[in-house]
């Protein structure tokens with residue numbers, strides 16, 4: 458069977474759905490194919506016994522590209538900002554008050570006096586340091602030059618991990634990392650009521666209202682090329698969809714596999730280093746320590762946050778906690794055990810209140826670390842695939858703006874604009 462559209466979008470995560478909505482609104486006929494049984498990709502939320510569990514800890518950066526695009530497309534969401542109180546740093550097995558202001562810095566046992574003086578300067582400085590000249594500098598090099606005390610370096614490295622999901626300080630661009638930290642410090646983040654599914658549902662509704670056709674359970678096998686131009690997509694099972702433009706809104710390896718004839722996509726796939734996280738997500742009927750909000754590992758790449766303390770994710774009295782080990786393949790050891798121990802430390806006796814437990818050993822938080830070697834954001838591929846007219850990409854590994862979902866939605870918007878700007882866009886015969 459052959460269908461004809463202006464554009465085929467491959468991938469129904471946030472990026473693909475947003476691009477379909479933008480293109481549909483501009484009057485283009487769009488078919489979106491998603492291989493899973495439902496759209497959402499990594500922004501999916503599991504509903505169970507009245508609890509909403511995201512695929513690992515998810516926070517929306519206020520004022521970032523994702524926030525802007527969602528507002529622009531009329532997607533409605535609500536949520537709460539995690540507070541600075543009830544936050545702890547875990548160092549050598551001991552929980553210390555997290556220094557987030559003058560009083561907590563004064564009272565925390567995390568640092569000695571000289572280190573406290575340095576940290577007080579750091580907290581003021583992080584928000585204002587110029588990130589642009591540091592794009593080609595690795596985080597580790599910048600930390601070494603900027604801070605005297607090893608404990609303060611570990612503290613700043615921990616804040617960078619929290620904002621970027623990257624525990625690889627030798628590879629990550631300091632400029633890109635600082636950009637992300639500054640966004641978090643300046644505007645804060647939101648945990649979303651009902652989980653990120655609200656974003657998926659909102660974007661899907663926006664795309665459908667704009668006339669886009671969303672096909673689930675539809676795996677794209679190959680992008681069809683004709684005379685050096687993208688001409689459509691072949692699906693598993695043999696169906697073909699012809700189109701004047703194809704947008705791949707999936708990861709770099711999936712993109713390269715879909716277009717074996719593209720040296721550019723092969724290069725991107727080879728260069729991209731994914732950021733992984735081991736995630737233990739739990740739903741509890743009650744919280745043993747209701748006032749504890751956050752634990753961050755200072756000497757180990759660990760994270761625990763009670764998302765239900767500020768967002769509607771659990772029935773009355775219950776709790777949803779996300780824990781993570783960043784870069785499990787680098788951290789070594791038994792991630793599941795480490796996260797269970799972290800939960801027991803933060804919420805003692807949590808097992809007695811367990812309603813749901815889900816361990817995911819290796820989720821891809823981002824398809825590509827923003828590297829110093831690549832010169833920071835500028836090193837990421839653009840939305841147009843070189844050498845192949847009519848072929849575009851979007852996702853967290855594409856474009857010069859932002860990280861994580863911000864990069865996905867910024868590149869989705871840019872790809873839609875590039876497709877609309879294409880002079881030769883017409884219905885494929």
Ligand SMILES: Cc1cc2nc3c(=O)[nH]c(=O)nc-3n(C[C@H](O)[C@H](O)[C@H](O)COP(=O)(O)OP(=O)(O)OC[C@H]3O[C@@H](n4cnc5c(N)ncnc54)[C@H](O)[C@@H]3O)c2cc1C
Pocket residue numbers: 467468469470471472473490491492493496497498499500512513514515516517518523675676677678706707708711734736820821822823851852853860861862863865
């Ligand atoms: C543990 C974890 C924590 C995170 N925390 C945050 C956070 O705090 N803040 C933040 O901004 N972001 C966070 N993210 C990242 C965020 O989830 C992603 O940036 C965003 O969801 C990516 O959307 P996407 O559409 O670019 O990619 P994806 O969600 O990966 O979507 C790609 C889609 O393409 C489909 N697909 C692939 N190949 C094919 C094919 N051949 N045919 C058809 N369909 C195909 C896939 O099934 C998938 O649905 C986190 C991610 C994880 C895993």
